[in-house]
Amino acid sequence: MIAKPHSALILVGHGSTVNPDSSAPTFDHAAEITRRGLFAEVHCAFWKEEPSLRQVLHMVDAEEIYIVPNFISEGYFTRTVIPRELELTGPVTERDGRVIKYCEPVGSHARMTELLVHRAAAVAPGVPPEKSTLFIVGHGTNLNDNSAIAAKREVELIAAQGRYAEVRNAYMEEEPLISKWDEYSTQPNVVVVPFFIADGLHSYEDIPVLLGIAEESPGAASANASGVFANNPYDRRGRTLFYASAIGTEPLFADLVLEQVAAFDAAHAVPA
Amino acid sequence: MRSVLQTLSDWLAAGGHSIGQIHIAAQGAAFQLTHHADRERTDLAARTGVEAARELAHYDDAGKFRPLKTAPNLRHGWRLSVADLPELRRALDYFYPAMLGVWLSHQRGELLPVPLRATLARQTGMYRVTQLITDEQAQEMIGTQCRLDGGCLKRILWPLAPDVPLSSLSAEKLDPTAPAGTLPLLCHEACNLLVAKAREVVKKAQQQQQ
Numbered sequence: 001m002i003a004k005p006h007s008a009l010i011l012v013g014h015g016s017t018v019n020p021d022s023s024a025p026t027f028d029h030a031a032e033i034t035r036r037g038l039f040a041e042v043h044c045a046f047w048k049e050e051p052s053l054r055q056v057l058h059m060v061d062a063e064e065i066y067i068v069p070n071f072i073s074e075g076y077f078t079r080t081v082i083p084r085e086l087e088l089t090g091p092v093t094e095r096d097g098r099v100i101k102y103c104e105p106v107g108s109h110a111r112m113t114e115l116l117v118h119r120a121a122a123v124a125p126g127v128p129p130e131k132s133t134l135f136i137v138g139h140g141t142n143l144n145d146n147s148a149i150a151a152k153r154e155v156e157l158i159a160a161q162g163r164y165a166e167v168r169n170a171y172m173e174e175e176p177l178i179s180k181w182d183e184y185s186t187q188p189n190v191v192v193v194p195f196f197i198a199d200g201l202h203s204y205e206d207i208p209v210l211l212g213i214a215e216e217s218p219g220a221a222s223a224n225a226s227g228v229f230a231n232n233p234y235d236r237r238g239r240t241l242f243y244a245s246a247i248g249t250e251p252l253f254a255d256l257v258l259e260q261v262a263a264f265d266a267a268h269a270v271p272a
Numbered sequence: 273m274r275s276v277l278q279t280l281s282d283w284l285a286a287g288g289h290s291i292g293q294i295h296i297a298a299q300g301a302a303f304q305l306t307h308h309a310d311r312e313r314t315d316l317a318a319r320t321g322v323e324a325a326r327e328l329a330h331y332d333d334a335g336k337f338r339p340l341k342t343a344p345n346l347r348h349g350w351r352l353s354v355a356d357l358p359e360l361r362r363a364l365d366y367f368y369p370a371m372l373g374v375w376l377s378h379q380r381g382e383l384l385p386v387p388l389r390a391t392l393a394r395q396t397g398m399y400r401v402t403q404l405i406t407d408e409q410a411q412e413m414i415g416t417q418c419r420l421d422g423g424c425l426k427r428i429l430w431p432l433a434p435d436v437p438l439s440s441l442s443a444e445k446l447d448p449t450a451p452a453g454t455l456p457l458l459c460h461e462a463c464n465l466l467v468a469k470a471r472e473v474v475k476k477a478q479q480q481q482q
Binding site: 016017018019020027031034043047048049050051052054055056058059060061076080081084096 | 273274275276277322323326330331337339340341342362365369370372373374376377382383386394396397460461463464465468
């Protein structure tokens with residue numbers, strides 16, 4: 001396990017001005033890493049919440065700082081917004097006596113595949129994968145092209161393991177549509193894992209409505225939150241359906257954050 | 273060497289007890305935090321530990337999410353105990369994110385105020401349009417969004433532009449000094465909430481012109 005007793009770790013999330021669940025996994029993973037005592041300091045920073053990307057470096061005492069984006073894939077935020085707001089000049093930025101090391105986003109790590117399989121097994125305990133279809137659900141608009149590509153890659157990797165009878169991509173707004181899940185699956189068991197970094201309207205309400213396991217709520221979508229994940233399995237359309245919360249809420253994500261720090265060090269090691 | 277923890281320790285030793293709407297009382301090595309207005313109450317719900325601070329900071333009295341932690345709407349009715357100085361630091365970072373560190377940077381002369389125009393000029397994507405806000409619209413927006421009574425408790429250090437000071441706020445709002453025992457909440461750059469508001473102002477003006 002990586003230990004950096006003289007370094008700071010900053011976990012960067014998107015955050016939201018309306019939905020506290022957006023930043024919750026980022027805070028949770030940071031709290032878990034703090035608990036393990038591996039870094040001198042662990043902080044969070046957000047685009048839409050506080051501490052902001054413009055504030056967070058003032059929180060840090062350490063001279064070596066690792067930045068890990070808690071994002072599902074590379075994209076506009078990891079390539080444009082975070083470097084701009086933190087004034088990074090590349091993977092390594094040296095400024096004012098500090099070294100800032102900008103790691104790959106959590107979702108890009110090779111162990112994501114393992115986490116998706118772990119989450120799928122945990123939500124459907126004792127259900128044989130060889131009699132199950134696994135859906136990885138993404139947003140699927142142009143804005144999220146990179147996450148759609150990442151979701152496709154994960155499906156290919158899980159399928160190559162040969163454990164699940166079928167592994168499929170599905171999207172909320174593009175074909176293959178998650179609302180047609182029964183047409184895209186042939187197995188008696190269906191497991192659905194949202195490919196998102198945090199729970200929110202999509203995982204609480206939009207996807208459950210498309211799956212046919214929840215009604216549209218007139219009020220706050222989070223009213224569905226407690227129920228929709230707790231009522232597995234669902235008997236729908238002649239199948240047994242299991243629905244997981246967003247992959248980014250998986251506690252093992254904290255390990256991926258640390259793995260990205262280790263991967264950064266390995267990639268940028270100074271030859272002896 | 274920088275030390276946010278040492279700064280907090282020194283401030284407490286010098287009689288510091290107040291940050292934003294929070295009152296801090298030392299009890300041996302431990303600390304108790306309450307809402308300022310709740311100091312005399314005896315019916316407070318006892319909470320313990322750093323992570324409780326996150327939830328207390330997240331919601332107002334009506335249970336509504338507080339995206340701006342320095343808005344003057346901290347919820348009432350609780351008393352939070354934290355075990356030691358490092359826990360106090362982390363709890364305060366939940367209640368008033370970055371404010372300890374920003375104050376330390378200010379004291380060290382390392383806090384560079386960024387004019388609103390520079391913040392807006394940097395924006396890309398959906399926020400690029402904020403660059404079209406007029407000085408007049410910006411002053412009015414800041415006067416409404418950032419005002420101390422009902423807006424935000426931070427003291428603003430940045431101007432609209434290098435040669436254009438803010439004109440729509442009280443002198444108190446632009447004064448970074450704080451009363452004895454109080455840790456100042458400093459704003460060295462417009463927050464994302466204000467940038468998002470600027471987008472709204474510009475979009476609304478564009479719609480009215482059409």
